[in-house]
Amino acid sequence: EGFTENLGTNIGLLRRRIKTPSLKIESLVIGQLTKTEVRIVYIKSIIHDHVVEEVKHRLSRINTDAILESGFIEEFIEDEPFSPFAQLGITERPDKVAGGLLEGQAAIFVDNTPFVLLAPATFPQFLTSSEDYYNRYVWASFIRIMRFIAINISLLLTGFYVAITTFHPELLPTTLLLSIASSKEGLPFPTFVEAIIMEAIFEILREAGVRMPRAIGATISIVGALVIGDAAVTARIISPAMVIVIGLSAVCALTIPSLQGSIAIRLMKFPIIILAGTLGLFGMFLMLLFMLIHLCSLRSFGVPFLSPFAPTSLGDLKDSFIRFPRWAMRTRPRLYGYKDPVRQGPLQKPQTPPVQKKGGGGNR
Numbered sequence: 001e002g003f004t005e006n007l008g009t010n011i012g013l014l015r016r017r018i019k020t021p022s023l024k025i026e027s028l029v030i031g032q033l034t035k036t037e038v039r040i041v042y043i044k045s046i047i048h049d050h051v052v053e054e055v056k057h058r059l060s061r062i063n064t065d066a067i068l069e070s071g072f073i074e075e076f077i078e079d080e081p082f083s084p085f086a087q088l089g090i091t092e093r094p095d096k097v098a099g100g101l102l103e104g105q106a107a108i109f110v111d112n113t114p115f116v117l118l119a120p121a122t123f124p125q126f127l128t129s130s131e132d133y134y135n136r137y138v139w140a141s142f143i144r145i146m147r148f149i150a151i152n153i154s155l156l157l158t159g160f161y162v163a164i165t166t167f168h169p170e171l172l173p174t175t176l177l178l179s180i181a182s183s184k185e186g187l188p189f190p191t192f193v194e195a196i197i198m199e200a201i202f203e204i205l206r207e208a209g210v211r212m213p214r215a216i217g218a219t220i221s222i223v224g225a226l227v228i229g230d231a232a233v234t235a236r237i238i239s240p241a242m243v244i245v246i247g248l249s250a251v252c253a254l255t256i257p258s259l260q261g262s263i264a265i266r267l268m269k270f271p272i273i274i275l276a277g278t279l280g281l282f283g284m285f286l287m288l289l290f291m292l293i294h295l296c297s298l299r300s301f302g303v304p305f306l307s308p309f310a311p312t313s314l315g316d317l318k319d320s321f322i323r324f325p326r327w328a329m330r331t332r333p334r335l336y337g338y339k340d341p342v343r344q345g346p347l348q349k350p351q352t353p354p355v356q357k358k359g360g361g362g363n364r
Helices: 007-015 049-060 070-077 094-102 123-127 137-167 174-183 191-211 214-234 240-253 259-279 281-297
Strands: 023-030 036-043 089-091 106-110 116-119
Touching: 007 023, 007 036, 007 094, 007 106, 023 049, 036 049, 036 094, 049 070, 049 106, 070 089, 070 106, 070 116, 089 094, 089 259, 094 106, 094 116, 123 137, 123 259, 137 191, 137 240, 137 259, 137 281, 174 240, 191 214, 191 240, 191 259, 214 240, 240 259, 259 281
Parallel strands: none
Antiparallel strands: 023 036, 036 106, 089 116, 106 116
């Protein structure tokens, strides 16, 4: 199931999943011309009162003539509007909204759109999927680890390749270095220019695939990338190694469940490549340090964006890089779900039944 453009239907889909009388819905109208209905939904017994008051305050400050979609609301109420990282969750899945409410978040429903805002949001939430909670925790933890590895590959691989081949070739094994050097022989562009051109082409093809009819969009983007990459290598414009690096980086970006998280990673690749092509590994690590400082300074409705990593909350780490079993996650997130911290009773771990001993005389 997914949300629709009808506000009443969306509220009904949520009420099917959360039947407690603590589920509160507050209405307001935003937009002088559109008169768009907006609903603030939260579970009163769980959410912190200051989060609800902050959401109401930010929505009440909006003074505009039109609200056509939830994205309009997002830009008016986020903490840091110039950050490439989104500070509110966006989803069209009722189960994800229900899960957020049960952890202490507030949901913002907007009429005429299927996309619902969740606040506050943290960076790890953009890297997790609803399916992580439907599969067994061992498999879900493995997939999360693979996802974090893929995210780092997508963000760093192209810049690392540019820095190594341009400034630090001595770090490569001799055989690999000779192979890369022979593949680049006679090419018209340096590695840095190759990387920028190929990354831009992949982004154009991805956007073209989205705009094409759904039946052929994915085919056009994949086939187009293969055809253009093969033609560029054959024409001796781009090296084969660069096509491999860019292709692997693009595929790894697709493992990010959230479109907002994927867009942020894809955007940050370009400054990393630029600094790696001008300053080498020093420039690359300088950009990573800037990103870390920026992420540590971000807030989402007063909640640190990198929690539970910074500040560290050992209890909340049970649902971060890996997922602990459901019976081991007894408490809600510490920073915004601690009005009612306990979500389940103690000693919920399944117990192996004792072995039944055989009876007396008749069983000898």
